[in-house]
Amino acid sequence: MPATIRDIKKQTGLSLATISKYLNGGNVLPENKVKIEAAIKDLHYEVNEIARGLVTNKTRTVGILVYSIESPFSGLILTHVGTALRKHGYGMLIADSCNDEEIEAANVKYLISKKVDGIIVIPVASKGDFLLPAKNAGIPIVLLDRSLTDAQYDCVRIDNRKSANYAMKELLNKNHKKIAVIASEKEYTGRERYNGFMDAMRDAGLDVPKEYQVRGTHSIASGYNGMKQLLALKDKPTAVFMSNYEITLGAMLAINELGYKSPDDISLVGFDDQIIFHILKPQVYMIEQPLQEMGEKAVDMLMKRVTDGSLDNPVEIALATRMVQGNSIKEM
């Protein structure tokens, strides 16, 4: 039903090769150019990208493997990935891993069968096995936000460990000694931030008793339960470091529900600034990630591999973060 290049051929009398050349920006006699353009308009011709893809073996589509599209962080960063890709003329085929490693692995195969030109991954798994099929198929891969423990790929993320360490300064400078942490254990970012927390405490010569170390998942529930647990201790911490957005939300929910007040009863420092935290009382000290820069850099790295066919060794970029001041820390 839709017009093909053959219809253009019929109307203009030119050969397929010439028309194709025009479509791809090649040089064509002015008179022929006019003819072709007229025919395209007449017939409402549009290139069939599928047919083109079959012969060029390029789809101008990038697969996005996202740990959970439901999470607000995803949307915040994907919008920048999307705009950057559009600038290059690429689209996003998004596969939602739903925080499930099995779905994630299946999605990789799906993206391969769709012949995406490259894949940007915010992974669920911490090991890289699931990416092997794509790697073997020669599809360039860039990790975003989260790295992997056992595999080398291009990666754009923040320096989680250092950022967490740095954030702790705010608490330490205000003389807190009994500081607890609630961090996700399964996710790369949670582990790194936990490590940064422990680094800071060690450097400050402070002990962190086991009951002050709450390791959970990347979820509101985890923050909620974790904070309740901490507040139920006989010897409560005076401050808590929380490793991400969801945990911070959950923790504040628990604080509110139990009738505690921050910073009077407990001081707080969190991760992942989001507009919402400017509304909550108190405004929590927060590490903010450079989302736009992360999205753009990831696309840049991928495009380099995809279009330049670059085969350089994988590079891991760790961007700096910024501390958003709040009023959730009490001077001790």
Add this chain to the structure above:
Amino acid sequence: MPATIRDIKKQTGLSLATISKYLNGGNVLPENKVKIEAAIKDLHYEVNEIARGLVTNKTRTVGILVYSIESPFSGLILTHVGTALRKHGYGMLIADSCNDEEIEAANVKYLISKKVDGIIVIPVASKGDFLLPAKNAGIPIVLLDRSLTDAQYDCVRIDNRKSANYAMKELLNKNHKKIAVIASEKEYTGRERYNGFMDAMRDAGLDVPKEYQVRGTHSIASGYNGMKQLLALKDKPTAVFMSNYEITLGAMLAINELGYKSPDDISLVGFDDQIIFHILKPQVYMIEQPLQEMGEKAVDMLMKRVTDGSLDNPVEIALATRMVQGNSIKEM
């Protein structure tokens, strides 16, 4: 480089047609089945969906045209759309309109060139012109969450007007008379909810002075400025109805900043329940949308057109909503 059906042919000695038949679930002699399966494993063969798409003229991909992937609402509903599509063996090619009608129109053409089998749209524009190219190309379209003023397509949404009207009962039953509204004017949902608000006020025999009607955009800024405006009035309203998530956030930001307290100083009812509102104090009365049902219904409708080739007249489905109780309303 990757194995093709021809390599399978070479290894098994069978014809292309037979192998294709097997791949598509046709009947094949047991011995041949074994051979083919062995070859597939040996050669790591995977169907090239591009080639398949060229001849079947189907891509098993659905285009998602989303007003702004940055908005938390998007992710919340897209996760359900995604899972429903996966069950049917379809993937999502997501195009972010960035709240910009021009980008939206360009994205439609992009999705057409990608030969998506259908399109699910949460539109930016309120008129349907931008969808015409897709309609003319015979691509089935389903609107989600927002309808259009001048075009008929399948549509799954909530009954915004009725829901808003219903929500107002909470305020009216508690004897509020001076009730203001902050609603987005550009978006379908905002207009409908505004209408529902006005319906309720008219039915209650209450007047709504112009300065109590704040019409803005679907944004935090709009809620923030709107609420500031209302709180600056000499004759303040005792209650405010807010038409969506972003506006509610902004409004609460203003309230907090100015040192007002809800519900003591001002009562609130909002739209779009999100986990965050369970943390804010007070917990705002909220209309909750059945996101999963919406996503699934939209996919069902689309699949009916795509796979059954149904040509029935477009249907608009309006789902019921639920009121989430809070403590943001003062008894007058």
Add this chain to the structure above:
DNA sequence: TAATGATAACGAAACGTTTCGCAAGGAACG
């Protein structure tokens, strides 16, 4: 046993592009 029918395999064409190698035409030059 011959005729019928069911099942499975096959060869070839088709889908709509791009691209390769070559030919034709004209301009520039000695």
Add this chain to the structure above:
DNA sequence: CGTTCCTTGCGAAACGTTTCGTTATCATTA
């Protein structure tokens, strides 16, 4: 005028599938 070079156009093959119309095989039935 003959050679060379450059530009533009052309025909045909290729990409990896599916599908159509036909043939081959074999069991069933009269």
